[in-house]
Amino acid sequence: MNCLIVRIFWLWILIFARPSTAAMNSFIYIGCSQLKYAPGSPYESGVNSILTSVVNAAAFxxxxxxxxxxxxxxxVSGLYQCRGDLSGSICHDCVSEAVSRLGSSCVGAAGGAMQLEGCFVRYDNATFVGVEDKTVVTDKCGPPIDGGDESGVLTGKDGVLAYLMAGGQYFRVGGSGKVQGLAQCVQDLSISECQDCxxxxxxRLKNECGSSAWGDMFLGKCYARYSERGYTAKHDENDDEMEKTLAIFIGLVAGVAVLIVFLSVLSKLLDRKGGSSGK
Incomplete structure (x- = not known):
């Protein structure tokens, strides 16, 4: 009985506690060069070689x-980078997904870039490796903070952005109060270039997402994000649905455990009664 309860518990851990590959493969942006290469050209061979190398290397x-x-x-040059807190297997899955989407979305394009939740992949004929790029690629701001705890969230936001600003690493994550933040540079930059980016x-986040509950700012070689609901950046109703599903699942696990205990006790009582009758 105890073994079964333990197995149910670990099943819950495996389903809900580990990082989700699907979540890390969520789309953020894609860009494809207007310049095209000729089918069968040496450049196409170069692109294929680069993207194959990217996928293979992401496993390690x-x-x-x-x-x-x-x-x-x-x-042609290329690079990839995964979010700094991902396991090797999730990194590889994310990069494989990004390369697959680039292949179908940027057909014949001399350059392409794909940002997913957990990874970034880019290839191009232009010199971009080692070059700082602060061009805004995509930015989003959430709805205004609910009035009930506006000051607390704003204080947390200011605190976490200050922490990310003072980082000094390529990957930075932190929290302040209810707010969590995440920032990362592509590692072809120097630390000083990373800090600048x-x-x-x-x-830009401060200027454009002043009183928003969450904000994302992706530049060419770095990004910064904050969220009242966590740095996984699921800023929609899916969070509430997941919380409800998790609560229901925990309730079911608890119910099954109680039922197993009850049946076990009842079985022992019946066995004892049967033994007494036999005497």
Whole structure:
């Protein structure tokens, strides 16, 4: 009986507590170059080689860069990076998904970039590896903070953004009160360039998402995000549905455990009664 309860408990842990591959594969943005390459050209071979290398490498590390240099006129570079808190398997799954989507969305494009929740992949014929890029790629601000705890959330937001600003690492995560934040640079930048990029992203967040419950700011080589509901950035009704589902599941597990205990006790009582009658 106890073994069965333990198994049910660990089933719950496996379903709800571990990071979700599906969540990390959620779409954020894609960009495809207007410049096209000819089918069957050396450049197409370079793109295919780069993207294959990206997928293979993601099984072993969270970041890498590649270059296909020959011929010089068809040189292509690529890189990928996963979010700093992901396991190797989820990183690999995310990068594989990003490369698959790039292949179907940027057909024949000389360059492409894909940002998913858990990873970033880019390839191009232009020189971009090691070059800082503070261009705004996409930005979103949530609804205004509910009036009930506006001051507390704003204080938490200011605190977490200040913490992210003062970071000093490529990947930064922290919380203040109810608010959590996340920031990351692509590791082809120097630490000083990373700091400059994240500072720019955070300043834009402050200016554009002043009283919002959450905000996302993605620049060319970095991003900064904050959320009252956590840095996984699920800013929609799916959070509430997940919480309800989790509550129902926990209730069912507890109910099954109580039923098992009751049946076990009842079985023992019946066995004893049967034994007494036999005497």
């Amino acid at each position: 590390s969270g970041y890498n860069t590649f270059k296909f240099p020959f011929p010089a006129s068809s040189a 994240i500072s720019e992203a955070i300043q």
